[in-house]
Amino acid sequence: SAGALCAEEDEAAADALYSDGVVPAAERAREALLVEADGTFLSLQRPAEGEPRRVELKAMVAYEGKERRGRKVVRVAPFHHALVGTAGELWSQGVAAMGRRWDLSRLESVHLGGDGEPWCSALGAWLPRAEVVFHLDPFHVNRAILAALPDKRLAGRLIGLVRDGGKEAAVALLKGCLSQGLARPRAGAAAVGYLEGNLGSVAVAGPSLGTMESDNQHLYGARMDSVPCGWSRAGACDMGRLISRRESGRAVPRMTRELSASPRRRRRREARELRSLERAGTRASEVVQSVGSGYEPPHRARVGRMAPLVSLAAGLDSGMAF
16 A cells, blocks of 8 residues: 555665664755654554554654744644654654755754653654753643633633743642642642643743644544544554655655555465476576576576587587576
């Protein structure tokens, strides 16, 4: 499938960068980039008993900044990558593919936004030469506070306090609301734990981020989770790769007749080729490496009917190989 071809290309790019140390040729160079990461969950088709019914599509987006175009503020040169897999697969393949747009050797700093999940903040391991600063997505901070406080005006004041740099004071006030019965017990305790666990990443100075939730909703969710449907793991992964390539303006590898053949069909074709060689008197073990591309069978010519001098000069009675 086209998604499988994308996966092969992405895996090869990651191997070239992290195993062979080959930095890809890039279209442009920037010293700083903005990156965001998040996951969205999709329904699985006929999951086996005891297995999860939903699977996470991990996604990232990198861009140079934001600019105003008319009434809208848009990202500059956004690059997307998404798959169903591990964090290492997302970041290694995403960074390797990203390196074809921006010169990784020139990249010095990255502002990374996420929701606090460990895999979202792991980009630094895959960009060892750049300084990666993690920002907790304001969307998740605001949602936690709004879920904790029934009084929306009070919640708005706490959100404003966090935005203005008073995150420690906001946590203290939220604890006070819990003790006074002004906050929902479970949601309030969860919000306090969430903010305290990520306090160093809350309201960090830096450029504006907070666009990943929109990607999850409009790019991936609208196509893959907006109507009752289910995916296989491979199908969800393939579709995530294809959507991310489309939105990034990256080419999808072209399917050829040879690549579209099923594994069974490929084995049958190889078996026919071997039988054809054997009928011609050449066993597979006699195939020698050629100077050109690939492997070619040895060529044979009979000299029995040629002039005696030819046979004698060749030193053969029945034939010669060359």
